[in-house]
Amino acid sequence: xxxxxxxxASIRADRNAxxxxxxxxxxxxxxxxxxxxxHSNSFYGAVYANNDGSGTFGxxxxxxxxxxxxxxxxxxxxxxxxxxxxxxxxxxxxxAIVWARRGDAITDILVANGPSRAAAESTALRGCQANxxxxxxxxxxxxxxxxxxxx
Numbered sequence: 174x175x176x177x178x179x180x181x182a183s184i185r186a187d188r189n190a191x192x193x194x195x196x197x198x199x200x201x202x203x204x205x206x207x208x209x210x211x212h213s214n215s216f217y218g219a220v221y222a223n224n225d226g227s228g229t230f231g232x233x234x235x236x237x238x239x240x241x242x243x244x245x246x247x248x249x250x251x252x253x254x255x256x257x258x259x260x261x262x263x264x265x266x267x268x269a270i271v272w273a274r275r276g277d278a279i280t281d282i283l284v285a286n287g288p289s290r291a292a293a294e295s296t297a298l299r300g301c302q303a304n305x306x307x308x309x310x311x312x313x314x315x316x317x318x319x320x321x322x323x324x
Contacts, residue, residue: 215265218318219246220284221257228272228279229254232314235322239264242318260284267317269293273305281305290315 218234219242231250236242239262250257261268263286273281281304285296294315301310 216318217242217262217264218266218268218316219243219259219263220261220268220270221246221250222260222270222282222284223250223254223257224282225254226279227254228282228313229257230260230270230282230284230313231257232268232270232316234268234316234318234320236318261286263318265318267293267315269297269315270313271297271301272311272313273301273308274311275305275308280308283310290317 215237216234217236217239218232219236219239221231221243223229229250231246231248231253233242233245233249236245243259243262247257247259260282261284266286266288267290268284268286269290271283271285272279273283281301283297283300283304285293285300287293287296294312297315298310298312301308
């Protein structure tokens with residue numbers, strides 16, 4: 174979980190995600206996680222988010238290595254309104270992104286992953302309700318790492 178006290182919003186994320194150069198795996202990654210230019214039989218996804226209260230996020234899925242998924246998600250987030258930071262990385266799983274709102278303000282972005290879209294959505298919504306009592310929790314996006322890209 175990441176907390177951003179400088180702003181009136183936070184990003185709750187996979188605390189095992191890392192974007193350290195040369196370390197493309199996170200703790201739940203497969204044993205031989207491929208780096209840039211390498212491929213596997215799995216599909217990778219990633220989420221980056223901006224914690225300034227705008228609710229901006231970028232996603233990537235259907236990538237054959239974790240580094241490329243992270244790079245594309247970051248690029249997508251920054252194109253919408255940077256700066257952004259890594260919120261989640263996952264392999265062969267699904268993710269859901271939920272906003273917590275109080276009035277017009279987005280006070281939290283919650284990202285959860287699970288074995289199915291429904292499981293990820295349920296986990297993200299429960300996390301929002303538990304961490305932001307009284308806030309309105311709004312599902313913003315859900316997708317699976319293996320979903321067909323629409324580009």
